[in-house]
Amino acid sequence: MERDAAAVAEAWDARYREQRDGWELGRPAPPLEAFLRRHPLAPRPPGVVLVPGCGRGHEAALLADLGFSAVGVDVSGEAVRRARQLHGARHPGIRWLQRDLFDGEGLARQGLDSGSLDGVLEHTCFCAIDPAQRQAYIATAARLLRPGGWLLGLFWCHGRPGGPPWGSDPAAIAGLCRAAGLRQELWQPAEDSVPQREHEWIGLWRREALSPAVPQRA
Numbered sequence: 648m649e650r651d652a653a654a655v656a657e658a659w660d661a662r663y664r665e666q667r668d669g670w671e672l673g674r675p676a677p678p679l680e681a682f683l684r685r686h687p688l689a690p691r692p693p694g695v696v697l698v699p700g701c702g703r704g705h706e707a708a709l710l711a712d713l714g715f716s717a718v719g720v721d722v723s724g725e726a727v728r729r730a731r732q733l734h735g736a737r738h739p740g741i742r743w744l745q746r747d748l749f750d751g752e753g754l755a756r757q758g759l760d761s762g763s764l765d766g767v768l769e770h771t772c773f774c775a776i777d778p779a780q781r782q783a784y785i786a787t788a789a790r791l792l793r794p795g796g797w798l799l800g801l802f803w804c805h806g807r808p809g810g811p812p813w814g815s816d817p818a819a820i821a822g823l824c825r826a827a828g829l830r831q832e833l834w835q836p837a838e839d840s841v842p843q844r845e846h847e848w849i850g851l852w853r854r855e856a857l858s859p860a861v862p863q864r865a
C-alpha cells in the first residue's frame with residue numbers, strides 16, 4: 648500500500664495536540680544519557696548528529712550540551728514547535744527541521760545528504776514507524792553517515808502485539824544494521840531504563856568505509 652506521508656504527519660500532530668504522548672519522558676532517555684556521558688565507547692564531539700523523530704528534542708539538547716552540532720528532524724510540525732519552545736533559548740544552535748525521514752530529497756535540500764553526518768541518535772522513532780519501513784529507516788541512517796560515522800540507538804524490544812510502539816527483536820535489529828553496512832561495536836540489554844520501558848536494548852554501530860549504502864564505482 649502506498650504510504651501517505653501527509654497522513655502520517657497529521658496523525659502525529661494530532662497525538663501532540665491531544666496530549667496522547669505517553670512516550671514523553673521529559674528528559675533524555677537515561678540509558679542514552681549515561682552511555683554518552685560515561686561509556687568508554689561513547690562518541691566524542693565535535694560532529695553533526697541527527698536525531699530522527701526527535702519529538703520534544705530532549706536527546707538533541709543532550710547532544711548540544713555535550714558539544715555536538717545537533718539536528719532534530721520530525722515529521723510533526725507540532726513536535727518541532729514544542730522542541731524549539733523548550734530548548735531554543737538555551738540551545739540556539741540546534742537545527743530543528745520538520746521533515747519526513749523517508750523524504751530523501753527534502754533532507755538533501757537541508758544539507759542532509761549521503762555521508763553528511765557524523766552520527767545518528769535513535770530513540771523511539773524506530774518503534775514508531777510502520778515496521779514495513781524498518782529496513783528503509785536503518786538504510787537511511789547508514790546512507791547519511793560518513794564512513795566511520797556512528798549510529799547510537801536505544802531500541803524497545805518488547806514483544807507485545809500491535810503498535811505504535813511496535814515491538815522488535817534484538818537479532819532482527821542487528822541483522823538490519825549489518826545489511827546496511829553498519830559494524831556493531833555494542834549491542835546489549837540497556838541498564839537504567841525507566842520502569843515503563845522494559846526490554847530496551849542499546850547499540851552502537853559504525854558505518855563501514857565500503858558500505859553497501861553507497862555503491863563504489865568500478
Ligand SMILES: C[S@@+](CC[C@H](N)C(=O)[O-])C[C@H]1O[C@@H](n2cnc3c(N)ncnc32)[C@H](O)[C@@H]1O
Nearest residue numbers: 659670700701702721722723747748770771775
Ligand atoms: C514515539 S515519538 C518519540 C519522540 C522522541 N524521540 C522521544 O523519545 O520523546 C515518535 C516520533 O517520531 C516522529 N516520526 C514518526 N514518523 C516519522 C518520520 N517518517 N519521519 C520523521 N519523524 C517521524 C513522530 O512525529 C514522533 O515525534
